[in-house]
Amino acid sequence: xPPFKTLGWKNxxxxxxxxxGLGIGIDAVFTRYIVLRGPNSPxxxxxxxxxxxxxxxxxxxxxxxxxxxxxxxxxxxxxDAASFALTDVFLQIELAKKKTTPIVxxxxxxxxxxxxxxxxxxxxxxxxxxxxxxxxxxxxxxxYFVPGLRYFGYYDWMLxxxxxxxxxFYRVTRGSIEYLRSPPFxxxxxxxxxxxxxxxxxxxxIDDSLxxxxxxxxxxxxxxLFILVATPVHxxxxxxxxxxxxxxxxxxxxxxxxxxxxxxxxRLPYPDTAFADTVHLRPAETADLSxxxxxxxxxxxxxxxxxPLITPEVTPGVxxxx
Amino acid sequence: MSQFVAFTLVTFQMGIDSAIYFLLLAVVAVLHALxxxxxxxxxxxxxxxxxxxxxxxxxxxxxxxxxxxxYFAARHLSSDSNPKSRQWVFAGAVLVNLCIxxxxxxxxxQLGHLLAGFDHGALDSDGVAHLAAPLGISYFVFxxxxxxxxxYRQTWRLQGGIANFLLxxxxxxxxxxxxxxxxxxxxxxxxxxxxxxxxxxxAGLRMIAYGLFKKYVVANRLNEYVNxxxxxxxxxxxxxxxxxxxxxxxxxxxxxxxxxxIAIGSAxxxxxxxxxxxxxxxxxxxxxxxxRRWHMxxxxxxxxxxxxxxxxxxxTLGKFGVALALVVTFALCGLWHGAAWTxxxxxxxxxxxxxxxxxxxxxxxxxxxxxPPAIVAMAGNIYTIVFFAVTEVIFRSSxxxxxxxxxxALFHWNLTTLLAYPPLDHYxxxxxxxxxxxxxxxxxxxxxxxxxxxxxxxxxxxxxGLILFFxxxxxxxxxxxxx
Numbered sequence: 001x002p003p004f005k006t007l008g009w010k011n012x013x014x015x016x017x018x019x020x021g022l023g024i025g026i027d028a029v030f031t032r033y034i035v036l037r038g039p040n041s042p043x044x045x046x047x048x049x050x051x052x053x054x055x056x057x058x059x060x061x062x063x064x065x066x067x068x069x070x071x072x073x074x075x076x077x078x079x080d081a082a083s084f085a086l087t088d089v090f091l092q093i094e095l096a097k098k099k100t101t102p103i104v105x106x107x108x109x110x111x112x113x114x115x116x117x118x119x120x121x122x123x124x125x126x127x128x129x130x131x132x133x134x135x136x137x138x139x140x141x142x143x144y145f146v147p148g149l150r151y152f153g154y155y156d157w158m159l160x161x162x163x164x165x166x167x168x169f170y171r172v173t174r175g176s177i178e179y180l181r182s183p184p185f186x187x188x189x190x191x192x193x194x195x196x197x198x199x200x201x202x203x204x205x206i207d208d209s210l211x212x213x214x215x216x217x218x219x220x221x222x223x224x225l226f227i228l229v230a231t232p233v234h235x236x237x238x239x240x241x242x243x244x245x246x247x248x249x250x251x252x253x254x255x256x257x258x259x260x261x262x263x264x265x266x267r268l269p270y271p272d273t274a275f276a277d278t279v280h281l282r283p284a285e286t287a288d289l290s291x292x293x294x295x296x297x298x299x300x301x302x303x304x305x306x307x308p309l310i311t312p313e314v315t316p317g318v319x320x321x322x
Numbered sequence: 323m324s325q326f327v328a329f330t331l332v333t334f335q336m337g338i339d340s341a342i343y344f345l346l347l348a349v350v351a352v353l354h355a356l357x358x359x360x361x362x363x364x365x366x367x368x369x370x371x372x373x374x375x376x377x378x379x380x381x382x383x384x385x386x387x388x389x390x391x392x393y394f395a396a397r398h399l400s401s402d403s404n405p406k407s408r409q410w411v412f413a414g415a416v417l418v419n420l421c422i423x424x425x426x427x428x429x430x431x432q433l434g435h436l437l438a439g440f441d442h443g444a445l446d447s448d449g450v451a452h453l454a455a456p457l458g459i460s461y462f463v464f465x466x467x468x469x470x471x472x473x474y475r476q477t478w479r480l481q482g483g484i485a486n487f488l489l490x491x492x493x494x495x496x497x498x499x500x501x502x503x504x505x506x507x508x509x510x511x512x513x514x515x516x517x518x519x520x521x522x523x524x525a526g527l528r529m530i531a532y533g534l535f536k537k538y539v540v541a542n543r544l545n546e547y548v549n550x551x552x553x554x555x556x557x558x559x560x561x562x563x564x565x566x567x568x569x570x571x572x573x574x575x576x577x578x579x580x581x582x583x584i585a586i587g588s589a590x591x592x593x594x595x596x597x598x599x600x601x602x603x604x605x606x607x608x609x610x611x612x613x614r615r616w617h618m619x620x621x622x623x624x625x626x627x628x629x630x631x632x633x634x635x636x637x638t639l640g641k642f643g644v645a646l647a648l649v650v651t652f653a654l655c656g657l658w659h660g661a662a663w664t665x666x667x668x669x670x671x672x673x674x675x676x677x678x679x680x681x682x683x684x685x686x687x688x689x690x691x692x693x694p695p696a697i698v699a700m701a702g703n704i705y706t707i708v709f710f711a712v713t714e715v716i717f718r719s720s721x722x723x724x725x726x727x728x729x730x731a732l733f734h735w736n737l738t739t740l741l742a743y744p745p746l747d748h749y750x751x752x753x754x755x756x757x758x759x760x761x762x763x764x765x766x767x768x769x770x771x772x773x774x775x776x777x778x779x780x781x782x783x784x785x786x787g788l789i790l791f792f793x794x795x796x797x798x799x800x801x802x803x804x805x
Contacts, residue, residue, distance in 0.1 A: 152790055153795035156794065189557070
């Protein structure tokens with residue numbers, strides 16, 4: 001082996017500077033065109049939430065309710081598989097605005113215990129509210145403040161979402177995710193999911209502190225109507241339901257509040273074939289439910305003499321094809 | 323006691339691929355260059371103790387006590403000439419090492435419950451004690467048994483003081499997953515503590531970059547596909563199972579050799595040459611050759627301290643004695659990975675394959691006489707890779723039932739399943755294949771520029787760039803860190 005000379009520090013510095021420059025450049029392009037590609041991307045929705053949007057009716061939770069069925073002033077901020085802790089942060093951001101429009105919140109019985117895909121929160125790590133929820137889930141990292149380093153390990157996932165949208169696997173319209181293509185219903189696979197659900201702890205499993213916080217937020221914002229919706233779940237979710245009484249007492253407490261409308265659709269009798277898993281409907285049923293939800297919300301707004309939902313857009317039939 | 327259990331529940335806080343590890347390595351490398359030779363051993367020992375203490379302080383004490391016990395045993399064996407006392411000291415030291423290894427590797431549940439008797443908080447809601455094994459216990463114990471045996475056989479004499487000996491066992495780049503050190507090669511280097519040359523530093527940096535590339539770009543990425551198939555093997559098509567099978571083999575190699583590259587590279591930055599653990603295993607033309615190229619330090623350790631002594635005892639059985647010794651040695655190799663039938667069966671399968679190769683050696687040389695050696699070698703290479711990839715399914719499976727389902731999926735070929743769409747997800751399969759292509763390019767570059775100083779920064783930064791933009795977080799730790 002020929003003898004080595006020196007480490008060649010000049011080369012090291014040049015190579016490092018090129019890598020750093022490339023990193024910062026790719027970060028900027030990726031953030032602009034992939035991560036915040038529009039108000040419909042998961043990060044784009046958070047950027048949108050940080051704006052005032054005075055006439056908007058926001059939807060929070062994990063529900064895939066289609067914003068388009070809510071009218072042009074509806075916007076679904078749902079983040080897939082996210083804990084209510086994140087919904088709570090979104091609520092805090094929304095309630096800090098001087099607005100009077102109703103707020104739709106998914107009333108979940110259980111909590112995912114995760115942030116869903118925390119990568120979408122990275123561009124907002126500078127916001128103390130987002131930072132606190134990231135820290136709460138031990139997902140905060142110093143590198144989220146370093147351009148070029150912050151998306152390490154997430155590029156492929158984010159690019160996949162972008163490509164899926166481009167290839168029309170699903171469409172995100174004002175926040176709501178509409179799956180345009182989904183695998184056919186498989187009873188054997190579904191039975192397996194149901195078996196897992198039957199083995200799991202079922203009940204009202206949301207932490208008392210989070211429920212308490214929601215109630216406090218409702219109390220301190222009487223000018224806003226809170227429409228709380230328990231979305232349909234498979235009947236297996238009620239197998240060995242541990243604390244029915246606790247759920248009923250919380251529902252009674254919420255219903256007694258003047259600025260709350262509670263819609264409990266959790267036990268709507270859907271067949272197995274309507275479900276993608278035990279807590280999510282398939283695209284066609286989601287579209288139907290969204291329509292049903294629009295009618296229900298319109299009735300509530302009319303009863304309370306609130307401004308109505310603005311004319312809904314035409315629902316494309318493609319979702320029903322599934 | 324509750325403190326003890328609490329400490330021992332925490333593992334792998336400072337992984338060899340973590341930012342904190344590289345910070346420690348950088349500080350140690352700088353101080354190493356500044357200190358005079360004789361003080362360097364204390365610096366390295368201090369860093370190794372700090373590295374271990376970050377994982378578990380009580381276990382550090384356990385390892386230190388075990389290390390000191392072995393030191394005194396090795397000193398006695400190196401100086402005493404009384405065969406009777408030497409025999410007793412040797413047997414006692416080996417027994418202590420094996421008991422500690424067995425207790426933490428195979429009886430951890432019982433040990434956890436014993437400790438939990440003093441602290442009920444150590445049990446989870448199902449009453450299961452989660453007692454972590456001491457970091458690198460099996461590598462440490464193997465290194466200790468190796469030098470005790472060498473001292474007993476008088477093929478090696480203890481050199482240096484207790485600090486050198488403890489450093490030999492606990493040297494921080496290698497403690498978590500090897501390579502298993504040999505006292506005759508590592509201890510003299512630790513005693514001399516020579517200043518690393520520019521060549522050492524450059525080679526070290528290149529190996530670390532290459533190791534991280536293998537871990538983050540290849541192993542972690544393939545892990546996604548393999549996990550997906552192994553999670554529900556009953557739903558996999560034969561082509562998906564075959565792809566998962568191949569990826570599993572490649573992932574295991576990329577993950578383990580990636581770790582070893584980082585360990586060897588880190589040591590080279592400090593002027594220490596660790597033994598290589600892999601030598602292009604994909605080029606093997608037989609399972610026997612593969613095990614001379616795969617996890618070499620374990621293979622050679624088993625050869626020297628298990629297989630050869632056993633063979634000497636059963637030499638009267640002739641060829642069948644050799645076959646028997648191979649099967650038993652590799653069954654023990656499987657058992658070393660863990661007390662599960664999957665590991666034992668994996669080990670036995672390797673032993674049987676090697677025995678068959680040994681017993682059929684003369685027959686094969688006659689049968690293949692007229693065939694060009696290149697074709698024989700190629701056929702041998704294909705057989706070796708397919709055999710190892712297929713048997714790795716048992717190794718990867720959580721139990722025999724999962725392995726069985728995977729094999730059913732793998733061998734359930736017919737026209738319908740043949741035409742079934744192989745990729746689980748086109749996007750990620752495409753990324754996996756691209757990662758393999760990148761590996762091929764990087765590997766070529768790594769070999770081509772190994773002696774060219776000029777290219778080192780560019781190679782290192784290219785690896786860093788690929789890791790940064792194409793790396794996958796995937797598996798949280800190195801696979802072999804669990805063994």
